[in-house]
Amino acid sequence: MMGAVSDREGRVSEQATPGRWISLISPIAPAIVTIILMAHMPDISAGKEFSFGVTWVAALGISLRFYIDGLSFLFALLISGIGVFVAIYAAAYMRGDPDLRRFYGYLYLFMVGMLGLVLAGDLITLFVFWEITTISSYLLISYNNTSAIARRSALQALLITTLGGLCLLVGLLLLASVAGSFDLLQILAAGKTVRANPLYLPILILILIGAFCKSAQLPFHFWLPNAMAAPTPVSAYLHSATMVKAGIYLLARMHPVLAHTEYWEWILTCTGAATAAVAALAALRQTDLKLALAYTTLIALGTLTMFLGSDASAAVAAAITFLIVHSFYKAALFMVVGIIDKQTGTRSLNKLGGLGHSMHITVIAASAAALSMGGFPPFLGFIGKELKYEGALAVASEPALVATVAVFVNAVTVTVSGMVAIKPFWKKKPQHLPSVQEAPIGLWISPLILSGLGLTFGLAPDLIGGGLVEPALSVILGIPETIKLKLWHGINIPLLMSILTFVLGVIMYLGLRHMRAWLAWDFRHAPTNADEIWDKCLDLLKAFAALQTRILQNGIMRRYLTVIFTTVSLVLAYALIRGGQFPLEYAWPRLNLKEWAALLLTVGGAYMAGSARKPLIAICALGALGVGVALIYLFLGAPDVAITQLLVETLYLVLVAAILPRLPVFNPGRKVIFRPRDATLGAILGLLVTFSLLAVLQTPLDSPTTEFFEKTSVPEAHGRNIVNVILVDFRALDTFGEIIVVFTAAVAAVTLLGHQLRRGKQ
Amino acid sequence: MEGPLALVVGILIATGVYLMLARNLLHYLFGLILISNAANLAIFVAGRVTRAAPPLIPQGMEVAPEPIANPLPQALILTAIVIGFGLLAFALALITQAYKVLGTLDVDTMRIAEPVPPKREQSS
Numbered sequence: 060m061m062g063a064v065s066d067r068e069g070r071v072s073e074q075a076t077p078g079r080w081i082s083l084i085s086p087i088a089p090a091i092v093t094i095i096l097m098a099h100m101p102d103i104s105a106g107k108e109f110s111f112g113v114t115w116v117a118a119l120g121i122s123l124r125f126y127i128d129g130l131s132f133l134f135a136l137l138i139s140g141i142g143v144f145v146a147i148y149a150a151a152y153m154r155g156d157p158d159l160r161r162f163y164g165y166l167y168l169f170m171v172g173m174l175g176l177v178l179a180g181d182l183i184t185l186f187v188f189w190e191i192t193t194i195s196s197y198l199l200i201s202y203n204n205t206s207a208i209a210r211r212s213a214l215q216a217l218l219i220t221t222l223g224g225l226c227l228l229v230g231l232l233l234l235a236s237v238a239g240s241f242d243l244l245q246i247l248a249a250g251k252t253v254r255a256n257p258l259y260l261p262i263l264i265l266i267l268i269g270a271f272c273k274s275a276q277l278p279f280h281f282w283l284p285n286a287m288a289a290p291t292p293v294s295a296y297l298h299s300a301t302m303v304k305a306g307i308y309l310l311a312r313m314h315p316v317l318a319h320t321e322y323w324e325w326i327l328t329c330t331g332a333a334t335a336a337v338a339a340l341a342a343l344r345q346t347d348l349k350l351a352l353a354y355t356t357l358i359a360l361g362t363l364t365m366f367l368g369s370d371a372s373a374a375v376a377a378a379i380t381f382l383i384v385h386s387f388y389k390a391a392l393f394m395v396v397g398i399i400d401k402q403t404g405t406r407s408l409n410k411l412g413g414l415g416h417s418m419h420i421t422v423i424a425a426s427a428a429a430l431s432m433g434g435f436p437p438f439l440g441f442i443g444k445e446l447k448y449e450g451a452l453a454v455a456s457e458p459a460l461v462a463t464v465a466v467f468v469n470a471v472t473v474t475v476s477g478m479v480a481i482k483p484f485w486k487k488k489p490q491h492l493p494s495v496q497e498a499p500i501g502l503w504i505s506p507l508i509l510s511g512l513g514l515t516f517g518l519a520p521d522l523i524g525g526g527l528v529e530p531a532l533s534v535i536l537g538i539p540e541t542i543k544l545k546l547w548h549g550i551n552i553p554l555l556m557s558i559l560t561f562v563l564g565v566i567m568y569l570g571l572r573h574m575r576a577w578l579a580w581d582f583r584h585a586p587t588n589a590d591e592i593w594d595k596c597l598d599l600l601k602a603f604a605a606l607q608t609r610i611l612q613n614g615i616m617r618r619y620l621t622v623i624f625t626t627v628s629l630v631l632a633y634a635l636i637r638g639g640q641f642p643l644e645y646a647w648p649r650l651n652l653k654e655w656a657a658l659l660l661t662v663g664g665a666y667m668a669g670s671a672r673k674p675l676i677a678i679c680a681l682g683a684l685g686v687g688v689a690l691i692y693l694f695l696g697a698p699d700v701a702i703t704q705l706l707v708e709t710l711y712l713v714l715v716a717a718i719l720p721r722l723p724v725f726n727p728g729r730k731v732i733f734r735p736r737d738a739t740l741g742a743i744l745g746l747l748v749t750f751s752l753l754a755v756l757q758t759p760l761d762s763p764t765t766e767f768f769e770k771t772s773v774p775e776a777h778g779r780n781i782v783n784v785i786l787v788d789f790r791a792l793d794t795f796g797e798i799i800v801v802f803t804a805a806v807a808a809v810t811l812l813g814h815q816l817r818r819g820k821q
Numbered sequence: 822m823e824g825p826l827a828l829v830v831g832i833l834i835a836t837g838v839y840l841m842l843a844r845n846l847l848h849y850l851f852g853l854i855l856i857s858n859a860a861n862l863a864i865f866v867a868g869r870v871t872r873a874a875p876p877l878i879p880q881g882m883e884v885a886p887e888p889i890a891n892p893l894p895q896a897l898i899l900t901a902i903v904i905g906f907g908l909l910a911f912a913l914a915l916i917t918q919a920y921k922v923l924g925t926l927d928v929d930t931m932r933i934a935e936p937v938p939p940k941r942e943q944s945s
Contacts, residue, residue, distance in 0.1 A: 614935030616928045617842050624838055648822050658825055662832050668851050669836040677851055684833075688858050691829075692898075695822065695870040696890030700898050707906045711854075714910055718917050722847065723926060737842040738835075745835025748863070752827035755867050765868075765893045769876070773883050781876040781885070781892035786899060797900050804907035808914035 082150035089142035096136050103132045104526045121241050126180025129530025134177035134308050137386050141300045144505040148394050149292035151501025169195035173301050177308050182231045182241045193220045196302050200289040212285035219282045223272020230265030250316045263317050274306025274360045277334040281589040284353040291397030299356050299389035310367045314535045318370050324456050327368025332464040335361030339471035344578050346408045348396045355475050358468045359385045369454040376542050377450030379531050384443035391428035391509035398498045413488025417495050420503045422484045427510035429480030433473040439517040442544050448553035466560050473564025520544035631747040660687030682712050699782050826866045833859035846916050846926040857905040861898045868894030
């Protein structure tokens with residue numbers, strides 16, 4: 060099925076001028092995937108698993124492996140199924156866009172990434188697809204790349220999800236090292252080993268950061284509302300039904316391995332509850348319909364995280380059911396908001412009203428989806444909500460907290476449902492709003508079907524109960540579970556909580572204006588919001604980079620050299636102190652006259668070169684130094700080296716003498732300025748080198764190589780000058796390399812000088 | 822004999838560093854020459870030095886009579902000297918060309934590759 064997608068991609072990009080046909084056939088690929096998956100539904104509900112793959116990096120035990128069980132099946136079906144409707148909707152919504160090819164390229168890239176992610180059977184495969192969704196999401200959010208807001212939001216989403224991705228990678232690598240394999244099946248089987256390992260906590264935290272960044276949990280939540288800068292079909296797909304669910308998928312996938320500990324339970328429950336509560340407060344304040352929906356997505360993600368924190372069967376079942384419910388109604392509602400935006404040119408609640416009189420079909424879709432979102436019977440949302448309350452009461456650690464948060468956020472969801480489905484359609488029509496036409500069929504068909512599915516599954520919950528919820532539930536809990544989804548549970552505590560929710564929600568809806576005023580007052584006194592903190596962090600980072608560049612990359616070569624020499628000094632000093640062999644005592648040997656002469660010539664040459672006022676004198680001094688060094692070689696049994704040194708020295712002098720007349724004298728008309736700071740640094744480094752050499756000399760010489768050369772020089776290489784034999788025989792390749800280096804330098808030098816000569820002629 | 826040579830190496834390094842930190846590129850070049858000489862000597866010393874015979878094997882013998890100088894550092898230094906020459910010749914050509922193009926040998930004013938940051942320009 061991956062092949063099908065990329066084939067289509069290839070054909071699309073071959074087309075020189077993209078036509079509307081791209082968008083017309085775009086639903087085909089996800090439809091094929093959906094049909095293939097649906098065909099396997101009986102196998103999956105029977106508990107079957109599929110695994111297939113190829114070896115990728117054999118040496119590291121990494122393979123490109125895919126694995127389908129109840130959980131990945133559920134996610135894959137949601138991604139491809141909702142993908143079909145999004146593609147149909149996008150075809151109408153993006154009509155007339157000049158850059159359709161780019162849009163569909165990104166959208167398909169994202170779809171492939173998402174499917175690969177949920178079907179991955181190998182940790183590295185999973186991570187690669189995880190990052191593909193990050194990148195394609197960045198491209199999709201910044202699709203309107205002329206808008207600065209879109210670019211900023213995209214970058215923010217990219218940075219945050221990549222930060223999470225990096226943490227996730229480290230966490231997955233640690234997990235693989237503890238479990239001993241990258242293979243998902245083996246990892247799922249190694250849950251006990253992993254939890255008993257001391258690395259469990261780092262693994263857990265790193266993986267959770269990855270999941271929380273992707274699924275926009277507190278404190279990484281702020282990128283999600285900003286991501287609404289994307290075109291509406293993208294928001295409907297990525298930021299409600301799929302991408303943000305990637306983190307939820309990861310939590311569910313890792314549940315058998317990492318859950319069943321207090322850390323997991325508390326971190327997930329508290330983070331999820333906090334995210335849902337904060338998002339609920341923020342949702343009430345919004346007047347932009349799309350933003351209000353975005354915050355309810357945050358509520359949903361927080362709720363899902365909260366329930367996945369538990370290992371109670373009822374809580375996990377609630378999470379899975381709610382996941383399905385949410386995907387249907389949220390995608391539908393985003394599409395409805397897109398329709399309103401398209402037909403009226405605004406998404407602001409204050410400017411909308413009276414649309415219900417002309418947009419008859421849209422209002423049906425909107426109402427059905429909103430009723431499901433609000434959790435009214437007989438919609439699927441009602442079943443989801445009853446399950447949530449049942450699950451909340453079953454949570455072992457803090458049922459009161461979970462239940463309170465669940466009731467509160469659901470009440471807010473009821474309110475937002477009213478905001479989206481009642482206000483724009485039935486409020487009195489504002490005078491400036493022009494008369495509005497019903498949208499074309501391409502726009503309303505998708506939300507209508509999606510919200511209709513919410514009703515169908517609500518009336519016949521067995522359609523998804525056995526085929527989707529049960530297999531996923533069994534996978535997460537690790538044991539075969541059965542669950543019966545039904546509308547009427549009798550009069551019990553969840554039902555009473557539901558009634559409380561409706562009452563609260565309706566009260567909040569009626570008092571929305573007062574709520575807003577109160578919340579606005581409240582938030583004005585809050586220290587600052589996460590978005591501003593983010594901006595400040597980015598500014599700080601940039602300022603730090605600029606500062607660091609100014610200090611380290613200051614463009615002054617002498618400072619670079621100072622840094623290098625200081626570093627070398629510090630390392631040498633550290634090595635000497637660490638080695639503990641600071642050679643303080645040394646018996647000065649008796650030197651004969653010629654040795655004294657050679658040493659003095661060298662040192663004297665160095666001194667003269669360092670203090671010379673004119674280049675010519677410095678060069679003469681360097682010549683003297685070269686001769687001194689050559690003499691040292693000569694007196695100490697290295698005649699070959701001495702000869703070479705003399706030759707090279709002569710050549711060099713000739714070269715310098717030839718070029719010197721073209722260069723200026725050092726300091727015309729002035730004395731040489733002594734620089735104490737540089738001299739101190741030089742003296743320190745020189746002393747350290749001397750001491751290091753003495754320390755080296757204290758250790759015994761280990762010379763198997765030398766002995767080998769001495770022994771085999773005549774018998775094997777037939778040479779009597781051992782140095783020469785080493786150069787031209789034992790290490791001939793090195794010498795060859797050396798010749799190439801010298802040749803390259805010569806060519807480069809001649810090129811430079813030749814360039815100069817040509818310039819001179821002109 | 823190693824001790825005095827180690828001292829000489831230190832002096833060459835000290836002078837070389839001092840010269841390389843100067844503003845004039847020619848000074849820098851001379852410092853480079855000093856440091857390459859110091860490096861060669863350091864290799865020589867580290868392989869132990871002796872006043873004994875050079876590493877030659879007389880006619881009619883399979884193995885040299887002990888003691889002879891250590892041949893391995895000598896081979897390394899030979900390579901290093903020649904490579905060093907290549908480096909210095911190239912550096913000289915580069916300096917000449919730089920002077921022709923920029924009209925100066927003052928390294929502090931050679932800022933084409935890394936210009937002064939705009940902030941500083943405003944303040945100065």
